[in-house]
Amino acid sequence: MSEGAYQRLWESSHVILQELLDQEQPLLEPVPYRERQSFQYRLASLYLHYLGLLRRFDTVYDQMVQPQKRRLLRRLLDGVAGRVLELKDELVRADLCENPCLDRVLQNLKLTPADLEVPIPKYFLLEQSTAVRERGLILAKILSRLEPESSQKSFIGMHRTEAIILVQKAERARQGRLRATFMREIRRDEEQDRRIREDGWHKFSQCQAAVTIQKVWKGYLQRKRTQQDRRTEMEFIGMLPSPNQVEHLSIISQACLWEDVRRLRQVEKEEEFQAAMVKAHDSLAETEGPDMKEKMKEQIRQWFIECQSVRMELEMQVQENKKKEQEKSKEKGKDEKKKNKKGKEEKAKKGEVDAVLQVLPSKCIPMISAGHEEYLNTWKNQCESIHPSQNYDSETLREEKRKEVELEIRIQKTPGKKTGKKKEKDLTPNRSVESLYEELVISGLLRKSESVALKDYVGDFQYLGSALSLAKKLPTPSLFDIRQNVALYAVLRLGSPDIHAMAPLIRSILLVGPSGMGKKMLVKAVCTETGANLFDLSPGNLLGKYPGRNGAQMMVHIVFKVARLLQPSVIWIGNAEKNFYKKIPKEDREMDPKRIKKDLTKALRLLTPGDRVMLIGTTSQPQLAEIRGLCRVYERILFMPRPDYASRCVLWKRMIEARGVQPTQHLDISALAKVSDGYTPGHILQAIQSMLSERRLLQLSKRPLVACEFLGQLAEAGSSIQGGGGVPEESVHPPRMALGAQERGLQDWYFKTPLGKKSVKHRMDQLEAEEAKLAKEKKKRK
Ligand SMILES: Nc1ncnc2c1ncn2[C@@H]1O[C@H](COP(=O)(O)OP(=O)(O)OP(=O)(O)O)[C@@H](O)[C@H]1O
Numbered sequence: 106m107s108e109g110a111y112q113r114l115w116e117s118s119h120v121i122l123q124e125l126l127d128q129e130q131p132l133l134e135p136v137p138y139r140e141r142q143s144f145q146y147r148l149a150s151l152y153l154h155y156l157g158l159l160r161r162f163d164t165v166y167d168q169m170v171q172p173q174k175r176r177l178l179r180r181l182l183d184g185v186a187g188r189v190l191e192l193k194d195e196l197v198r199a200d201l202c203e204n205p206c207l208d209r210v211l212q213n214l215k216l217t218p219a220d221l222e223v224p225i226p227k228y229f230l231l232e233q234s235t236a237v238r239e240r241g242l243i244l245a246k247i248l249s250r251l252e253p254e255s256s257q258k259s260f261i262g263m264h265r266t267e268a269i270i271l272v273q274k275a276e277r278a279r280q281g282r283l284r285a286t287f288m289r290e291i292r293r294d295e296e297q298d299r300r301i302r303e304d305g306w307h308k309f310s311q312c313q314a315a316v317t318i319q320k321v322w323k324g325y326l327q328r329k330r331t332q333q334d335r336r337t338e339m340e341f342i343g344m345l346p347s348p349n350q351v352e353h354l355s356i357i358s359q360a361c362l363w364e365d366v367r368r369l370r371q372v373e374k375e376e377e378f379q380a381a382m383v384k385a386h387d388s389l390a391e392t393e394g395p396d397m398k399e400k401m402k403e404q405i406r407q408w409f410i411e412c413q414s415v416r417m418e419l420e421m422q423v424q425e426n427k428k429k430e431q432e433k434s435k436e437k438g439k440d441e442k443k444k445n446k447k448g449k450e451e452k453a454k455k456g457e458v459d460a461v462l463q464v465l466p467s468k469c470i471p472m473i474s475a476g477h478e479e480y481l482n483t484w485k486n487q488c489e490s491i492h493p494s495q496n497y498d499s500e501t502l503r504e505e506k507r508k509e510v511e512l513e514i515r516i517q518k519t520p521g522k523k524t525g526k527k528k529e530k531d532l533t534p535n536r537s538v539e540s541l542y543e544e545l546v547i548s549g550l551l552r553k554s555e556s557v558a559l560k561d562y563v564g565d566f567q568y569l570g571s572a573l574s575l576a577k578k579l580p581t582p583s584l585f586d587i588r589q590n591v592a593l594y595a596v597l598r599l600g601s602p603d604i605h606a607m608a609p610l611i612r613s614i615l616l617v618g619p620s621g622m623g624k625k626m627l628v629k630a631v632c633t634e635t636g637a638n639l640f641d642l643s644p645g646n647l648l649g650k651y652p653g654r655n656g657a658q659m660m661v662h663i664v665f666k667v668a669r670l671l672q673p674s675v676i677w678i679g680n681a682e683k684n685f686y687k688k689i690p691k692e693d694r695e696m697d698p699k700r701i702k703k704d705l706t707k708a709l710r711l712l713t714p715g716d717r718v719m720l721i722g723t724t725s726q727p728q729l730a731e732i733r734g735l736c737r738v739y740e741r742i743l744f745m746p747r748p749d750y751a752s753r754c755v756l757w758k759r760m761i762e763a764r765g766v767q768p769t770q771h772l773d774i775s776a777l778a779k780v781s782d783g784y785t786p787g788h789i790l791q792a793i794q795s796m797l798s799e800r801r802l803l804q805l806s807k808r809p810l811v812a813c814e815f816l817g818q819l820a821e822a823g824s825s826i827q828g829g830g831g832v833p834e835e836s837v838h839p840p841r842m843a844l845g846a847q848e849r850g851l852q853d854w855y856f857k858t859p860l861g862k863k864s865v866k867h868r869m870d871q872l873e874a875e876e877a878k879l880a881k882e883k884k885k886r887k
Contacts, residue, residue, distance in 0.1 A: 148199060
């Protein structure tokens with residue numbers, strides 16, 4: 106796309122933004138509780154529109170070259186991202202559920218589930234790439250120093266004789282297989298010869314022979330043609346990838362190349378702009394600075410004189426008014442008391458006070474509005490031909506710098522105020538961050554995170570959300586919802602300091618789901634998408650480290666200190682239930698899993714907006730924990746049930762493709778999705794990995810994949826996980842039933858959490874109200 110195209114995209118985005126800003130004011134007005142549905146609908150529609158706007162601003166900010174426009178775009182982008190997070194919070198409050206159903210709104214607005222995907226601004230990684238790379242290098246350096254010992258340990262030697270026997274075995278097996286194939290061919294030839302000898306040659310006339318050959322040939326041709334037609338039809342309706350994908354890929358890679366070129370130009374123009382800013386500042390301070398100072402002094406003097414006279418007048422008036430009011434208030438007091446009494450009695454008579462729904466005032470809207478104004482005043486009508494090379498605009502630069510210089514001079518005249526924020530006690534005042542960082546790496550509390558993109562967390566949308574709600578069934582979150590919530594709660598907040606400071610503060614989330622649901626994968630994805638450090642405070646990882654009460658305090662202190670200084674950071678606690686055990690099991694007593702509970706709670710409370718540190722807990726057995734303590738530490742709880750049919754379809758397809766295999770029409774993905782009901786993505790992945798061995802991959806050209814080949818592996822994957830760590834009494838059941846029971850347990854637990862409780866209560870109230878209504882109608886008919 107050209108600069109002009111991005112400019113047009115920016116322009117059209119502001120038309121949408123204007124419409125959205127117009128809808129903001131009415132949303133602030135309180136709405137009676139009975140209009141809850143329309144309130145939710147308005148919120149959802151606004152949320153979807155802002156998401157679209159976020160996508161647009163991200164594209165424009167990523168590709169626009171002009172440095173001043175980029176600065177404004179960045180503010181707009183962060184503001185809109187913050188507003189998306191605010192609206193998500195409002196939606197959760199209104200729907201009493203972490204994954205409100207948006208399918209109906211989506212349909213009404215003629216959008217697709219792809220429009221619901223949360224875009225992760227590209228600048229999160231692009232603009233901090235050097236910092237992240239440097240930190241990665243330091244980590245790799247420290248780890249490489251530690252590595253030799255572990256690599257020596259993992260190598261298991263083999264005796265020479267054993268090795269020779271192994272090679273001999275393999276060679277004999279190979280020769281045996283060759284001989285068997287050879288013998289099979291000889292026997293087949295002999296059998297054919299024998300049959301010909303016994304039957305004798307069938308004699309054809311010339312005409313008969315020609316007809317037979319034609320029959321075979323025409324049949325072959327027709328089959329080929331039909332196959333081709335079928336393929337074309339499937340490609341046309343989008344059920345098969347088109348054959349000219351190579352061409353398509355080359356177009357995409359060329360577009361990516363152009364995008365990179367534009368990013369390089371951005372850097373060039375930014376450097377020029379930085380230099381110009383310094384120059385403009387210095388020259389303004391030198392030429393206009395003294396005049397500004399004089400003017401300011403004069404203004405202050407004038408203001409002082411005016412204030413003095415106004416104050417005196419006001420004081421006189423106040424004294425007069427006081428006298429009058431004292432007299433009046435005596436009389437009024439008697440009347441009001443009577444009125445209040447009456448009002449209260451009337452309300453009590455009506456029975457209840459009508460509850461209202463209201464959106465909280467936004468922190469982001471003022472920033473977005475200011476950005477929108479600036480766009481309208483400065484950039485909207487600016488003709489592109491003025492700056493065809495995307496150079497900075499010197500007039501606007503001087504204007505901005507003038508304000509900055511003025512502000513600097515003003516600050517020189519008024520002494521700065523001291524902030525009264527209390528500082529937390531530093532237990533390691535004499536240590537440098539580098540040495541603390543190294544200590545954490547050596548003790549294994551700071552780990553290298555594997556690189557995983559959030560989009561690789563595969564899963565489809567819940568298409569039946571509203572239909573289920575109408576049928577009074579609680580829709581369970583889909584894998585798509587989970588990916589979306591992780592993007593909103595963790596990635597967007599950790600990716601940018603400005604977004605973090607504006608958005609509602611979330612310090613911790615807990616991922617709850619059966620083993621193999623991808624909880625650890627999501628933690629890694631958050632680190633990858635934001636370039637965050639990964640601290641591991643899992644109880645199993647703390648065994649024997651920083652012993653004693655003081656040790657635990659010091660450990661938590663160092664982790665949070667380094668996490669904050671080198672933000673963004675993720676502090677991960679696997680098996681999070683162990684920190685809050687109701688009763689510590691014998692096998693876990695040695696690790697004393699509850700020892701960091703107190704310090705963790707305290708340290709979390711000290712995180713404020715702008716501290717991009719997030720605690721992410723993962724658990725598959727939350728029932729073992731004391732629920733109040735767990736819910737106090739983890740502010741948001743994301744329940745991850747097993748994938749539904751739609752998600753399983755995408756999972757099978759994408760996971761097979763990831764092994765380098767393009768599924769053909771011989772492979773019935775839908776059947777695989779049906780039989781894998783009750784299995785987690787981890788099980789499906791395990792089945793695919795053990796089925797698609799190197800040998801099977803080599804055979805693909807001759808023997809295409811079919812669905813039934815996976816069944817054995819799938820059954821094994823389910824049963825092996827169950828045998829490894831499952832609950833003993835469940836192991837007698839087939840895996841599907843047992844897993845279902847485990848899931849129900851998790852769901853029951855979720856309904857005991859604060860939000861779960863509210864949601865259940867709300868739905869019960871709704872049911873009761875409807876039943877009462879029906880009963881009334883019945884009575885009337887009688
Ligand atoms: N939605 C998904 N898309 C792609 N891969 C997935 C998905 N969910 C899980 N996986 C894969 O399944 C495997 C198991 O996932 P992971 O170890 O993250 O699960 P977990 O929930 O943390 O399990 P546990 O509770 O046992 O620790 C990983 O290889 C992960 O990449």
